[in-house]
Amino acid sequence: MMNLERAQAPVAFLPDWLSLHAERRPGRVAIATEERSVTYAELHRAAKATAARLFALGVRPGQRVGVICHQGLMHALCLHALITLRAVMVPLNWRLSPAELAYQVEDCGADFVLCDEAAAPFAEQVASAAARRVPTIVVPREAWEGEGAIEGQPMREAAGDVSLTAVHAIVYTSGTTGRPKGAMITYQNHWYSAMASALQFGLDPEERWLVPMPLFHVGGMGVLMRSLIYGTTAVVHDRFDAEKVDCALASGEITLVSLVPTMLARLLKLRREPYPPQLRAILLGGAGCPRPVLERALELGLPVAQSYGLTETNTQVATIDLAHALRKMGSSGRPLANVRIAVQGPDGPTTAPGVEGEILVQGPTVFAGYYNRKEETERALAGGWLHTGDIGRLDEEGFLYVLDRRQDLIVSGGENIYPAEIESQLLALPGVMDAGVVGKPDDEWGQVPVAFVVMEAGTVLTDERSRAFREELRSRLAHYKVPVAFYQVDALPRTASGKLMRYEMRKWVMQG
Amino acid sequence: MMNLERAQAPVAFLPDWLSLHAERRPGRVAIATEERSVTYAELHRAAKATAARLFALGVRPGQRVGVICHQGLMHALCLHALITLRAVMVPLNWRLSPAELAYQVEDCGADFVLCDEAAAPFAEQVASAAARRVPTIVVPREAWEGEGAIEGQPMREAAGDVSLTAVHAIVYTSGTTGRPKGAMITYQNHWYSAMASALQFGLDPEERWLVPMPLFHVGGMGVLMRSLIYGTTAVVHDRFDAEKVDCALASGEITLVSLVPTMLARLLKLRREPYPPQLRAILLGGAGCPRPVLERALELGLPVAQSYGLTETNTQVATIDLAHALRKMGSSGRPLANVRIAVQGPDGPTTAPGVEGEILVQGPTVFAGYYNRKEETERALAGGWLHTGDIGRLDEEGFLYVLDRRQDLIVSGGENIYPAEIESQLLALPGVMDAGVVGKPDDEWGQVPVAFVVMEAGTVLTDERSRAFREELRSRLAHYKVPVAFYQVDALPRTASGKLMRYEMRKWVMQG
DSSP states (O other): OOOOGGGSOOOOOOOOHHHHHHHHHHTTTEEEEEEEEEEEEHHHHHHHHHHHHHHHHOOTTHHHEEOOOOHHHHHHHHHHHHHHHHHOEEEETTTOOHHHHHHHHHHOSSSSEEEEEHHHHHHHHHHHHHHOOOOEEEGGGGSSSSSSSTOOOOOOOSSSETTSSSEEEEEEEOTTTSEEEEEEHHHHHHHHHHHHHHHHHOOOOOOOHHHHHHHHHHHHHHHHHHHHHHHHHEEEOOSOHHHHHHHHHHHHHOOOEEHHHHHHHHHHHHHSSSSOTTTEEEEEEOOOHHHHHHHHHHHTTTTEEEEEEEEGGGGGEEEOOOTTTTTTTTTTTTOOTOEEEEEEEEEEOOOOOOOOEEEESSSSSOOOOTTTTTHHHHHTGGGSSSEEEEEEEOTTTOOEEEEESSOOEEEETTTOOHHHHHHHHTTTSTTEEEEEOOOOOOHHHHHEEEEEEEEETTTOOOOOHHHHHHHHHHHHSSSGOOEEEEEEEOOOOTTTOEEEEEEEHHHHHOOO | OOOOOGOOOOOOOOOOOHHHHHHOOOOSSEEOOOOEEEEEHHHHHHHHHHHHHHHTTTTHHHHHHHHEEESSHHHHHHHHHHHTOOOOOEOOOOOOHHHHHHHHHTTOSSEEEOOTTTTTHHHHHHHHSSOOOEEEEEOOGGGGSSOOTTOEEEOOOOOSSETTTTTEEEEHHHHHHHHEEEEEEEHHHHHHHHHHHHHHOOOTTTTTEOOOSOTTTTHHHHHHHHHHHHHHHHOSSSSHHHHHHHHHHTTOOOOOEEHHHHHHHHHHHHHHHOOTTTEEEEOSSSSSSOOOHHHHHHHHHOEEEEEEGGGTTTTEEEEOOOOGGGTOOOBBBBBOOOOOOEEEEEEEEEOTTTEEEEEEEEEETHHHHHHTTTTHHHHHHGGGEEEEEEEEEEETTTOOOESSSSSSSSETTTEEEOOOHHHHHHHTTEEEEEEEEEEEEEEETTTEEEEEEOOOOOOOOOHHHHHHHHHHHHHSSSSGSOOOOOOOOOOEOBBBTTTHHHHHHHHHHHHH
């Protein structure tokens, strides 16, 4: 008798979506921005022309290529040109400092950095800051016009189907240790994210998904990729403007929107009535939504859907149905299709209700590992589960409650801040003996970082010194990472083994 | 440097959909019939109770289990109970004769035959006709009530996630040779069919998909499985009644419907205006739709979508968009997501326009092979392509035109009839020296079989003899397979190697 279980190999390829849609629905809008809407045919043509240009300049399949674009439309063009070339995109967060980005560029061994005209000076700074000089390529706006950006250069066609397990992008995440690591996101991750989302929210063949979030994080990239897979429209706002987003949602032309809770809070200041029914869901990611914000949104009748996810799971792995939002306030919902969520219990992974422990995830949207970091990858994926570093519990109905979003992570306006990274910079400042950073609740940003420092004997942390510290840090770190306040203390709470107990410091913050 | 291509293993499991939906949307209707609607919670409970009953009677994971149900609701219950048990379902076409089904039961080594009360006498006939006596189990209607059908028997829970490549069902298809073969359909086949369909037609979270077709073919089974995967409603009509289907579609409560062209032709006799917009698509499968029927449907503004598929591809692999239906009249459309279609050209598989040859298919909905038929499986899947046996060509835009739906296949009212099978029965009749069967166009059924026979010297095929032949064949073959007419000829057209040229006989039919 045949072995029924082994009768079939799993599927290993996905189609080249862009050429598929360009052929089948050439006139449909692929990406809409305030400034311009481009159809699938236009996007395909521009991607092929840009791919030809990049190829002529030396970009090859499998190479890692950094991308820094201030304009969403140009970011999307780079993404598609790199898929066409089968090069690996490394989206770079331009809110970071040039030194921080230079580290990422070096770490992934990027061969090039692409940028749009707006980001060109900054990209140059990044490229120069890298130990190994990395060539930058400015992708001009003219790439959207004409047949090819380089005279006589033939269009470059995609290589056909793409391997399901091939790496599409490397997205940097600081992880719990504060050391940025490149998370490898595969095409399979995108495909299953798109399918899970369709199963969760349905799929309107005329979907228009608004993303006023940065495209360099998985949240923004996910909207671009899902719209691509569906052959629908990604509506991109280059920066979050509450009035513009409110206006777009009120127009009835948006069917789904991805937001971080801070953005929702700002929208609620403007909104007095529900949005039209075309808007099926407001996806909240990046951080847990403060209860008063969620309650206000539900009161207003907004279709909010709190989710849980991280870079290593390529966006959401759990989402709460609107039907349960009130009853399960504070929960991030249940796992999406094909995803398993468990908690690390005393005897291993468990879904038993009430057990508190590290949140574990299994499924097709879990990333392929950290680029060039075998050990960290093995640790993160030990035992076949992704170890998220977040603490949570499941209830008797399988709803996930995230108790501590990564042990020490500070989430500020949707950006992750890892205290260890800031602490290491603080320790380099003159007179600082020890330093600890934690988040402080903030109405506008969700959280903001504050620092506790131990100064050299006899040194006082004056206001003037604090200002100098802040200025110094601004030259080294992204603006949102610079602590909003510095407090001098005699000693920091540490365990016997010297590990910083940030939990204790958070108590100091809460006690004022 | 890491090998980026091999960084991730493809996904290997799927969730247990039924328990998932029973937990998350217990009150939603899973299956609606004229007689009764059952919710996901009810279906889950009944499936677990029935699984417990079957387990107590000896049904075990991996066993093949025949299913003969006249009532769709009972058929669906058997399907879910068998998934719960991880046994392989062998849906049996009760329009076949007991002898034909006994062959299938023997061929797949079925350990049991399940049936509903209505089909019990027939199932007994099948079981008795098998060389090795196969026990039949009647699944009672009471399985829908109470907690367990056997006193004190605990409910049987599904074994959790299911392997993507595990075989879900074995569906018999006669293939080109006329010898029925069991096509192994995997969970992966269903999953990708469901996703491809969502990408093609969108996915309404409140989908209600009407299936007035038999559930024992992949067309009907596909609707049950897709609705299961989506967590939406399958609306089952136990037999096609044009007025009832028309009424259902006109009610606005149906969002998708699967039909064979014959059914559409009958609907058109009743319909004078379009259906409400809730009906997004009328999927046509099983055979090419006659041009006048398609034209009339399009004139009326019906959202018809001609598709191409076969048992070995677990339903549709190509479907034509409504947008192209008129311009590409006669085409079955372009491949669905993840599917590749090519034509066997002189130098191998090609997508070059205009080349006529055997249609080849690749993709995740291609079946896992024929049960226990290594050689036929290897032939069917040679070179990594499914060899469909159908002849077709692609045009310059990638649209598929099926020129001959399997060389000799007769499609009558959605049922496949393989001439070779009928011919072998004809040859056993007294006085018949040679026989050939081909299809004749028929307004109602699409095609009906007619027979050309060579009689022994001096024997004339009188009307009386024809009637006797017909009666004899009715005892051996399904009713629809019995030729509607017998014509006596002096000789049949055969090649030098003796192969019957049915093409020539079809010309006789067309010339009257």
